[in-house]
Amino acid sequence: MDIAAFRALEPLCWRAPSAHNTQPWRLRYEPGAIRVGWDADHALPAADPTGRDLRLSLGAFVETCLIVAADAGLRLEYVADYDDQHRWVGRLRPARHRYPTPFRTSEVWERRTDRGSFADAPEADALAAVDAVARQAGGLVRAVPDAGRVGALLRAADRRLYADPTIVAELRHWLRLDPAHPDYHADGLNDRCLALSRPAAAALRAALAAYPVLRPLGLPRLLAAADDPLARGGTVLVLVAPAGLDRPGQVEFGRVLMRGWLTLHTAGLAAHPLSQLIDVAATRTALGALLDVAPDRLLHVARVGRPTRPAPHSARRSPRRDRLSE
Ligand SMILES: Cc1cc2nc3c(=O)[nH]c(=O)nc-3n(C[C@H](O)[C@H](O)[C@H](O)COP(=O)(O)O)c2cc1C
Secondary structure (H helix, E strand, O other): OHHHHHHHHHHHHOOOOOHHHOOOEEEEEEOOEEEEEEOHHHOOOOOOOOOHHHHHHHHHHHHHHHHHHHHOOOOEEEEEEEEOOOOEEEEEEEOOOOOOOOOOHHHHHHOOOOOOOEEEOOOHHHHHHHHHHHHOOOOEEEEOOOHHHHHHHHHHHHHHHHOOHHHHHHHHHHEEOOOOOOOOOOOOEEOOOOOOOHHHHHHHHHHHHOHHHHHHHOHHHHHHHHOOHHHHOOEEEEEEOOOOOOHHHHHHHHHHHHHHHHHHHHOOOEEEEOOHHHHOHHHHHHHHHHHOOOHHHEEEEEEEEEEOOOOOOOOOOOHHHHOOOO
8 A cells, every 4th residue: 555655765755855954744644644744843933933934844845755655656646735723734645646746766865955165056947947847836936136235135134033032042952063962963954064164163052152141242243244155156046926825825835846946956956045035024025126026925045056065964853753643
C-alpha cells in the first residue's frame, strides 16, 4: 500500500526548507490518508507573526513529499484542507497516477540554501523558467532593478529586527553557533550554514548573550552593519503573489516556491532568502514601490546566483521524533 511505503521516505521529505530550519511539519497516518499539519512549538510567533513563512514552509514540505513519493513510484496526491484551529493544511492520499513532476529525489537532497558567494547572476533563461513556474499558479517572479537601494533597505530591515528583543530571543533559540549545542545536528541555523567562521560565530554568540546590556548602546546597528549579503553577488528575486492570496493560497505558494527553488537548482543556481525585506513594513513598502507592485503581494525575496562552492547541508531532526500520535 502506497501510504505505508511512504513512511520509509520520510527522512528524504524532511529535506524541505523551512524558515529558521524549525521543520514545523507533522504527519499523522490515518486510515487511507496521511494528514499534514504543523506544531505550534515550531512556528515563529515573533519573526513570522502572520504565519506567512510557516505556510510557505508547509507548502514546500507538501511539494517535497509529492516529489519524493513520485520518484519512488508511489501514487500519492495532495488534497488541501486548511484548518487553523486543528493546525493542518491537507492530506496525502492514494491516487490513480503518480504525481507529475520534472523533479527527482536526488535534487531534493542536493538543493540547499546558499548564503555564500555567487560567481554569476542568473541568466535570462533561468529567470524566465522560474517566472513561468510562478505564473502557472497566478503569480510572477521579478528581479529587483536597483541593488544599491536594496542594500540600504536590507540594513534598515536588519536594524529594525535586531532592535526587537522578542525577535532576537527567538532567533537565539534557533541559532546553533557551537557544535556542542545538543540540537546542532537536528534543526535550527548553525554556524556553517550561516557561512560564519569560528571567530565570527563566537563573536555573534557573545554579542547576543550581552544583548540586554548592548542593545541601548547600538548593538542592533552594529549587527545590521556586520553583514552585507549583496556584496557576495547574485540578483535579488521577488516572488509576487496574486492579489488577495489567503492562507490556504500561501500554502499553495509554498509549493510554487519549492518548484521555483528546484528549477533554479537544476540550472546550477542557489537561493539565499532575505525575508527581512518583507517582514518589516517600511522596507516592504519601499520594495513594492521599487517594483511597482502592491506591498501585500510580495511573498518571498531571495538573492539568487551561481555558487562558487557547495554550501553545507543543513541539519534535520529524525522524523520519528516528530510523528503525531497515531
Ligand atoms: C519561507 C522561508 C523563509 C526563509 N527566510 C530566510 C531568511 O530570511 N534568511 C535566511 O538566511 N534563510 C531563510 N530561509 C532558509 C532557511 O533558513 C533554510 O531553508 C533552512 O535553514 C534549511 O536549510 P536548507 O534550505 O539548506 O535545506 C527561509 C526558508 C523558507 C522556506
